[in-house]
Amino acid sequence: MTRARTRPRKSPSQPRSERTVEAIVEATARILETQGLSGFNTNAVADKAGVSVGSLYQYFPNKDALVVALSTRERALLGVALGEAARQAASLPLEGALRRLAHTAIHRQLARPDLARVLDFEEQRLVLEEPDRALTRDIAGNVATLLRRYRAVIQVADLEAAAYDLIAIARALIDAAxxxxxxxxxxLEGRVTRAALGYLTGRANVAS
Amino acid sequence: MTRARTRPRKSPSQPRSERTVEAIVEATARILETQGLSGFNTNAVADKAGVSVGSLYQYFPNKDALVVALSTRERALLGVALGEAARQAASLPLEGALRRLAHTAIHRQLARPDLARVLDFEEQRLVLEEPDRALTRDIAGNVATLLRRYRAVIQVADLEAAAYDLIAIARALIDAAxxxxxxxxxxLEGRVTRAALGYLTGRANVAS
DNA sequence: AGTCAATACGAGTAATTACTCACATCATGT
DNA sequence: ACATGATGTGAGTAATTACTCGTATTGACT
Known part of the structure; x- marks a missing residue:
């Protein structure tokens, strides 16, 4: 029972094939944001990309691999932006830092809001079907690192888990918006920041 | 282009048919929580329910209707529990009230955690495909009513939207857990309560 | 016992769609 | 020019599965 691969082919690369892969990933994005889930099939993606299905399957072993590639691309963009924001926030108090992160995440997600929403959904599906799939690990790691600087004012012990929770909160509020x-x-930035700050520093503990 | 129905048939009812419908809905739940999305097809549901596919389609016009029926059943249970919690919380300060609601929601979702997670996901899918579908309207209404009692201490103006956001936050944190x-x-109750309280009362507003 | 509507059955159908493969074309080195 | 590997093609296939429909059974009422 070998686990199905999701990012295998495309080993060799001439510039030509790079462009093909790019086109396929971007076509996936455009299909998802304009047609939604119901229009998302491999033939449609290949058409939109201007290539044949055969070429698509030369670089992606299955349909999910398209989503993984797109997710990876978008998460990388978000990761870079968040890294930059975290550096700028280095000297700020916790609230300001959280606000910067929220601002950055919102800015990126709202750049292509429909894509963001459908892609969030697809990521959820992948995680649901394969729980150890790590789509947001890098970002969570960066957030956790930032949180560690504020340990003194944070009530929560497990900062790794807290990072994932903060991401989940931001996602939920942005998608809802x-x-x-x-x-x-x-x-929106205010809502996300307040929820995050409350999560981290609120002193609502055990009392009933 | 008449919008597809999701809860149409099953008008007439002898006790026999009631039991059939019950069996089908519960079979949907069991399939979703044990086999996940990949095992969720109408033949499997009919099998598990001990009825034929034909009977299933006598009462549910399509597959989504199964999800809607199950969601409705589960949301009703949650709604009743939350209503009770809200009454008990009538005299508490906001934090205590939120904690009671969180406690109740968590208790109900953790009763069948895997079902809760998959069902949350399926609800998201339904909303994604048909944005005006109102699966949590009743619950949101109840939460909004409760929030109105605390208007004085709440920073947020739109309490309807706030109710939906709080539900989204709770969902996200519970599913992540x-x-x-x-x-x-x-x-978990502490995390949800703190985030909710922060969202509602935090004074992180506009400053940059 | 007989009638009839309600309920149940489940083999079959039609549509969708992920994916393959035998073949074509390209581009690079000689 | 030509050879060769990389890249591209797209009609076809196989599998899945939502849903139908002609038929069978049930049970309430007379």
């Missing part, structure tokens, strides 16, 4: 069409970035 | 296997109810 997109769904409602309430995408005023500043207000 | 189930995924990680960290289901200590008390700690």
């Amino acid at each position: 997109v769904l409602r069409g309430q995408v005023e970035p500043v207000a | 189930v995924l990680r296997g960290q289901v200590e109810p008390v700690a």
